Amino acid sequence: MGEQDSGGGEKAAKAAKEAAGKKAAAKKAAPAKSAAAKKAAPAKSAAAKKAPAKKASAKKPPAKKATAKSAGPVKKATVARAKPTVAPKKASVPVKKAAPAKTVTPKPPSDESRTALVRRARRINRELAEVYPYAHPELDFDNPFQLLVATVLSAQTTDLRVNQTTPALFAKYPTPEDLAAANPEEVEEILRPCGFFRAKTKSVMGLSKALTEDFGGEVPGRLEDLVKLPGVGRKTAFVVLGNAFGRPGITVDTHFQRLVRRWRWTDETDPDKIEAAVGALFPKSDWTDLSHHVIWHGRRICHARKPACGACPIAPLCPAYGEGETDAEKAKKLLKYEKGGFPGQRLKPPQAYLDAGGKAAPPLGAG
Template sequence: MATTVDARAETALARTRRARRIVRALGELHPDARIALHFSSPLELLVATVLSAQCTDKKVNEVTPGVFARYPTAAAYAAADRDELEAILRPTGFFRAKANSLMGIGAALVERFDGEVPGRLEALVTLPGVGRKTANVVLGHCFGIPGITVDTHVGRLSRRFGLTTETDPVRAESDLAALIERRDWTIASDRMIFHGRRVCHARRPACGACAIARMCPSFGTGPTEPAEAARLVRGDAEAAR
């Protein structure tokens, strides 16, 4: 299954068309693509996304029920006992920095946004510990505002797909935004994350079992023999680890 894509010789129009075909193909391959974090409000998703830094979504989902029950409002985070909050967050790693962020977010929301999570990018990124990635997650999944989330999976896949050469997330986001239709920004990110977890792994991508191999200039980075590649494909349980 040799690829014929040469991203270096591709015109801007051809790259745009290929990017959109990839997004559609990923939708067919991963029709269940969705955000893996559990939440029921913008505040809960904001907190869960902050906790997901350097931590698996599976572990975050194990910890957040207790967090959400103990701290149901922004005011509760602002008034949290630091030692207690750190103890609850410890399983997610970097718990001191995360406690700082959550307490700071709570205080900022109370002081500047009446305790509510704002639905604007420029406001969200002013909150402690909140960058464009976290803001786009919240906007896309809670407010219906399209956003591209360049996490490690989206960054890796977008470079392998030849859609960007940037390692800086903000620059990669800009490149992807120019190629993908705005209405698809959020779901394209979810689909790429699913594909990165299930098929296009960092160390050994399952190239020979990849449904979009013909559109990928990096075909051959991993095993190309179908049976060997198929053994690398992960199911939901494995991908969530």
């Protein structure tokens, strides 16, 4: 019994020692766990601290959106500034279309040489000479003084009206001396049908006085002397020189200017420059008759507003063909003439020579 108790006591003592050892080991392990927890806690706090940085970085995309929005208006602004540069190009398109003016007037070949132009111009003059072989001034006169006065009166009126007025004027005042000493009111009354009668009275009385005082009552035969007279310009002077003195000159009136530009003889608009340009295309001996041919054609066929292109004998030579009426029957109705002949002339109506193949008809009464 005693041995069994002693043996049981030893086992109990061993068990107590083992329990004490386990407690000691547990105590030693607890600080280690607490140290590991402490070490893990800073690590977690550090990771927690790093986490806001990630969130902050995640918040950066809104900043990108903001920059995109700010950049957006800049791009739009640059586009808006580029639009005005496009607008003038669109606006320039109608201008380019309007520049040619869409006229029906054809232009001559751009490669027409000077020689070709001279040949074409002279051929037109020859054709017109056949159509108007009796072309001459349409003002009635018996001497240089009457032609000078009649030409001055023809401004802004018709030659027919002047021819109806001058007989009474010359019957009462036949010489420059008589007209210079006339009563202005009486002269105005005679010239009233011509229009602008006050200004024309002043001109014809002034030139009559100058002829009396400076040229002995005679009309001078030089251009430089004629243009010094009141109311006398180069056009009037050349009419007098060419038809009263037989000295060649080009009469650049409104008809002449219109036709030579339609025929592309010149592009000049100043009468003096037109005179020089056209004069260079013809011999000087042709100048006076050329003026008559062109003026007659302008009054009868090649009108200002609606030329009778379909009845024009020089249509194949005219670069402006088509500007007027091209139908032959309709064009004939546009021709200007009086019954039995042209105004103040003895030629038959244009149909007579057009129907005869473009040949001019003889004067009435010539058979």
